Amino acid sequence: MFGKLKKASNGKLLEPRTIGIPRALLYYLYPGLWETFLKELGMQVTVSAPGTRKTIEQAGLISESEHCLPVKLFDAHLAELAGLVELIFVPRILSTLPGHIACPKLGALPDCARAQCPGGITIITVDINENRTPLTESMAQLGRLLNADETVIHQATERALSALRRARAVPTAPRKPDALNFLVIGHPYNLHDSYLSGPILQKIESLGVNAELVSFADRTALPEPVKWDTCSIMHDRLQRLVPSEWDGVIHLSSFNCGCDSIVSTLYQEVLREKEIPCMTLVLDEHAGQAGVDTRLEAFVDSIKDQHEHAATCH
């Protein structure tokens, strides 16, 4: 199996102490889980630093030019970890939700990481396919790869899962009266990457809008019509929206996202039927914030205008 640890000449497993987790894709898909789990196993865990302008510039330089932005950022975070740790954890994510499949790019990620990383660094990987094996089993496999005892693995799994539940259950802030209510949707790795989404969310707030981020804690989405896991959760949420409670939806997509190219049409269809205004913002490598700010202001203004118009007509 990939990532099996090398044995020393005396037959004992060499026990590595340091393991790195890139702060991208897998980190946001399972917030808090891997960090807690590996720490509980007794590893010294390094998570790459939160993204900055430098990360994006580095990503543009070293990554395959046609990758989507999150995968490019993943490459930059991976490069940052190289040299700092002995092992880097990159799971092969095939499905994060029973009955669904993950974005195909995530399946090739450990192989790509191995192809890109300089020698001397071991990429450690397990298959995550919640269609076939429960998450706990994948975690146990990882524990065994790292040569941990079953009891330790069991305990670590429990703690990691509760950390995951806590991180996923984003508390909903109390709504301000008389303010507009927006739902912000997007893949967790776009929505929760503070460098990518932070300025946009701040801008929304500064315009006096209550913004709620879509939650990925609800795992009940059906695989029809969208089979991709995170997209399906968002599609499901949009279908359950009550039009009177929401004034708008903002979709944070990322440049060259294959999944969003298909499903954003479906999101828009749902929202058109419910008559909820929707705007898609595409995150890319541009540093200028002005363009996004103007679009947000215009979007909020036009909604306010519409509300006033409706009020005077009645």
Place this chain on the structure above:
Amino acid sequence: MSMPQLAIEPWGNYSLALAASVECLHVRPWTHTCTTPEILKLGVEASPEFSCLSFKVTTGHFIKAAMEGVEYGVMVNSQGPCRLRYYRMLQQKLLKERGFNLFIFGLGYDGIKPPLIRHFNPTMNDFLRCCFRARLKVVTIDELETAAWTKRAVELRAGDTTRAMNACIKDLDQARTVPEIKAFRKTIPARFNQISVDVNRRPLKVALLGEATILRNSFLNQNLEEILGGLGVEVRNFFLLGEEMRNIFNIGTGSKYGWKAMRKLAKPYLGTPVGGHALASVAHTLRCAQDGYDGVIHVAPAGCMPEISVRPILRKISQDKDIPVFECSFDEHTSQVGLVTRLEAFVDVLYDRKTKKEL
């Protein structure tokens, strides 16, 4: 009452074979062996911005067909993680939004008697006869393509092979019955042998692999095969429908290009099929390195999810196995010049390597 028409997605020369296969349904096939700029424009206008070229072009075909009054269309179904899974659903929506009444049937993964067959309900006899005829045409086209690749690299008068190929395709289209197709097939070697060749030329051998629609559609790949042939390169296009069908229907999958062999070969570099032909791209690149190809050209529509995701792996293989890999993405730009310049440079490098190796 006139026969209803059925639009078939464009598959290069294989469109002929697909057209032959639907004759048993008592429909008139609507298809082109090549896309036109107009079709591409229609598709690009209707499709989401970041969707891949394959989606845009098939959408364009269906819109064009609908504008010409075609009632039905057929599109392959997919169960994989690639965007192909959503093509039909989305195309049906896009057509409906524009007020067209073209119904698209899915094909594949929907039972032993798919809706397309159930709707037109051909007799078993007709159906089998047409399937057999279509398969024979596919195999014949495979043979024509293979012959053209070798001849084009050594032809004395530029364009002879393409002319012979076009004439053959025309004749094959005319051949309606199995004996006719078989008789035609026998004439292929003689027809290609008439082309005068330069016996002293030792052409480079380059593999074309990647995404199937682009590999097969000479409009989308800007006549890649002919450009390379003109530069004295013998190409091997790794998408042959005959080979692909064996994999689809699980026949002889243990053979050299069967998926079992490919999966085993690709295992050290890629542990999952990813979707599309990504695994095949990795396996074929490794195979080409073993078989002594001079280079590999990886072809994909810009932003193709599976193919782009394996590009870092192809780069690694290129380093490890010392085989040049040229990555080439296609979008709706139709100017050939940029591509020709890049290909000329690549071929120059390959010649250089070959001469140095021989010294």
